[in-house]
Amino acid sequence: MPFRRSDLADLSYFLAIARHRNFRKAATELGVSASALSHSLRGLEERLKVRLVNRTNRSVTLTAAGEDLQAAIRDPFAAIHEAEDLLNLHRDAPTGRVRLNVPDEAAMRMLAPVLPEFVTRYPDVELDISVDNTMVDVIEAGFDAGIRFGGTVPEDMIAQRLSPDFRWVVAGAPAYFAKHGEPQHPDDLMQHQCIRLRLGNGRMYNWDFDRGEESLALAVPGGIIVDNGSVSRALALSGMGLMYAAEPAIAPLLAHGSLRAVLQEWASPGPGYFIYYSSRRQVPRGLRLLIDLIREMKPLG
Missing domain, CATH: 1.10.10.10 (Winged helix-like DNA-binding domain superfamily/Winged helix DNA-binding domain)
Structure with a gap:
């Protein structure tokens, strides 16, 4: 038929x-x-x-x-x-729809600061943002692009940097340290309550530490496992344990004193955020404009 x-x-x-x-x-x-x-x-x-x-x-x-x-x-x-x-490309004002898959931290720290300006400049471009920490095949799932840390971008994708690299630090609330003391060496974390991380691929994340020629990757202890940065921060702020995070994600809390970073001489460098998309597709103009605006406004430096 x-x-x-x-x-x-x-x-x-x-x-x-x-x-x-x-x-x-x-x-x-x-x-x-x-x-x-x-x-x-x-x-x-x-x-x-x-x-x-x-x-x-x-x-x-x-x-x-x-x-x-x-x-x-x-x-x-x-x-x-x-x-x-x-x-x-032939219109004065771009139109269309751009679908993005992003983790929660990137949505809050990178996209949220630039979206008001993007909507002002390009009111006819619709951004459809799926906030999801699970690693998905963005092309198979119908997205135009994804945002992830550099080390997790699939190798067959075109990737563009959106932020500088980050330091990963251990932090806790003053109330936690008053009760449990501060670790002086990464090995001391084995006697602390840690808020553990599950990655988007389901794997548990070891906490990495570097100092000079020394490198450690610890499977820290802790009875709480999360896959969401906001939840991890909330638990750390309540004094329930120590968290491990990219420094920009907790910078305002560190400046305010709500959280305090420890083991800073052991802070491990890690790749920043990258946006990635298939080389087999025409990149939508709206996506190009969003990338340009993030680079212009530099929400994470």
């Missing part, structure tokens, strides 16, 4: 479902309800007289026909989106 022009929207909906393998996430990307997405897919399957997706309460998978359809139309639809971005 030939496709009709009215099928184009339903095919784009199908591609979102195929990328996410989840109706709720696909609906969020498209700005529609999950029920509307389900209705669209059902109508497309009825018109094509073939099942494209297997749905259960727990999973969404593609049928063989669905796999073939995704492979056949993915690149043409990507080309259409690229054509839209190319047309932006």
Whole structure:
């Protein structure tokens, strides 16, 4: 059965479902309800007289026909989106939508300070920002770009630096130190309560320390594990334990005295934030403008 022009929207909906393998996430990307997405897919399957997706309460998978359809139309639809971005080059005021996947700290420390100016300058560009510490395939998930620390950017991506490198420091509340004392050497942390970190790939993060020729990577003890910088700060401020963080993330708290850094001569350098995107896609003009504005305003130096 030939496709009709009215099928184009339903095919784009199908591609979102195929990328996410989840109706709720696909609906969020498209700005529609999950029920509307389900209705669209059902109508497309009825018109094509073939099942494209297997749905259960727990999973969404593609049928063989669905796999073939995704492979056949993915690149043409990507080309259409690229054509839209190319047309932006001929407009006085850029338009379009840019989808970003960023960790919580980057969202608060890097994007939040520049977004008011970006909206003022480019009111017709829509920024769709997913704040997620989980490592995802940004291209497969339908994002235009991701922001991560330099050491975690996939090797097959184009990466551009957005911030300087950071020092990683140990910090705690004065009340914690009054009760437990201050560590004088990284090994002393093995007798302290530490707020442990889980990375976006699910791996536990060892706390790194460097001093001259000495380097240590410690699997610190602690009964609390978090994967969110805001939660880690809140727990440290309450005196529940020591936290390990990039210095800019806690700089205002250090200046205020709400937190105090220790073992500073052991502070470990780490790569700053990078934005990355596929070399196989036309970079949307809105994304280029956002990168330029971050570099202009330098929210993290």
